[in-house]
Amino acid sequence: MTAALTLEGVTKRYGDFEAVRDLSFAVSKGSICGFLGPNGAGKTSTLRMILGLQPATSGRIDILGASDGRLVRDRIGFLPEERGLYKKMTPVEAIAFFGALKGLPIAEGKKRAKVMLEQQGLGASQKKKMKELSKGMAQKVQLIASVVHRPEFVILDEPFSGLDPMNQQGLEEMIRGLAADGATVLFSTHVMQHAERLCDKVVLLARGRKAFEGSVDEARSTSPRFLDLEGDITAEAAAALPGVANVETLADGRLKVALLPGAAGQETLKAAFLGGLDVRRFALKEPTLHDAFIGLTGDHPDQPAIREIAQ
Numbered sequence: 635m636t637a638a639l640t641l642e643g644v645t646k647r648y649g650d651f652e653a654v655r656d657l658s659f660a661v662s663k664g665s666i667c668g669f670l671g672p673n674g675a676g677k678t679s680t681l682r683m684i685l686g687l688q689p690a691t692s693g694r695i696d697i698l699g700a701s702d703g704r705l706v707r708d709r710i711g712f713l714p715e716e717r718g719l720y721k722k723m724t725p726v727e728a729i730a731f732f733g734a735l736k737g738l739p740i741a742e743g744k745k746r747a748k749v750m751l752e753q754q755g756l757g758a759s760q761k762k763k764m765k766e767l768s769k770g771m772a773q774k775v776q777l778i779a780s781v782v783h784r785p786e787f788v789i790l791d792e793p794f795s796g797l798d799p800m801n802q803q804g805l806e807e808m809i810r811g812l813a814a815d816g817a818t819v820l821f822s823t824h825v826m827q828h829a830e831r832l833c834d835k836v837v838l839l840a841r842g843r844k845a846f847e848g849s850v851d852e853a854r855s856t857s858p859r860f861l862d863l864e865g866d867i868t869a870e871a872a873a874a875l876p877g878v879a880n881v882e883t884l885a886d887g888r889l890k891v892a893l894l895p896g897a898a899g900q901e902t903l904k905a906a907f908l909g910g911l912d913v914r915r916f917a918l919k920e921p922t923l924h925d926a927f928i929g930l931t932g933d934h935p936d937q938p939a940i941r942e943i944a945q
């Protein structure tokens with residue numbers, strides 16, 4: 635597959651702090667790639683370098699055949715992490731304005747804006763001012779504004795943040811639609827479930843370094859299956875069972891028993907029953923992307939990176 639984006643050995647330093655180190659990955663044309671990492675991992679810094687909004691300290695970036703995102707800016711759509719459209723404009727005006735910045739004639743921008751707002755269930759809000767819209771609505775409008783010129787490459791920085799579940803689902807559909815129409819999508823998030831549902835590929839970033847690049851299934855398979863055990867069992871007793879890698883006691887007292895690679899769980903359960911352990915309920919579970927993330931990075935995706943905690 636042809637790559638729409640390639641990074642090779644990209645590093646970003648702010649003073650003597652290295653926010654991104656030796657980062658390499660590629661995104662195939664027409665695919666959806668999730669750029670995952672906790673707050674402070676270096677996602678925004680990387681996206682800004684890809685867009686040409688700030689220079690890399692070292693390394694090489696190729697986007698749509700150009701070495702600087704600014705050279706192909708009209709072919710790129712970008713939703714920044716900081717949101718905000720002119721409050722006094724209507725959604726149609728705001729969308730057409732952003733389209734015009736990318737070379738789209740105003741009249742065409744307005745025409746497309748009306749159709750896209752309708753598709754996103756915002757038809758009734760067309761004549762309101764931006765300041766009268768809810769946060770979720772405004773965010774949808776901003777996303778439409780960033781893609782109204784039909785870019786080949788769409789970069790979305792934390793597009794799901796601040797949206798309720800309904801709007802998150804709507805946004806997922808919108809992202810799928812962009813890819814179905816042939817666009818390449820790269821979005822950053824620290825919410826694994828969105829990436830799990832949407833992405834052809836994920837790149838995991840932890841403290842500025844790439845921890846994983848591959849499909850969601852490949853990421854999941856780096857993590858063991860686990861047994862969810864309920865009963866009067868100590869973590870020590872569970873840890874002594876065959877095929878067990880480690881045991882975590884959950885807040886409600888259940889045990890999350892991670893199995894060794896290749897262990898199916900049946901042997902572990904059999905030994906628990908034969909050993910007379912008080913197992914009242916059990917479930918064998920496949921690892922999620924969230925589990926894989928923790929295993930691969932040692933970070934929790936919802937927690938800031940170590941440096942930020944230490945500050």
Ligand SMILES: Nc1ncnc2c1ncn2[C@@H]1O[C@H](COP(=O)(O)OP(=O)(O)OP(=O)(O)O)[C@@H](O)[C@H]1O
Pocket residue numbers: 648651653671672673674675676677678679680715941942
């Ligand atoms: N202009 C800057 N000057 C100095 N340090 C910076 C600058 N921009 C970012 N950083 C630092 O670089 C690190 C990576 O930040 P970045 O915003 O790229 O992370 P992120 O993964 O996008 O996090 P978030 O999800 O919170 O946006 C952080 O420790 C941040 O404090």
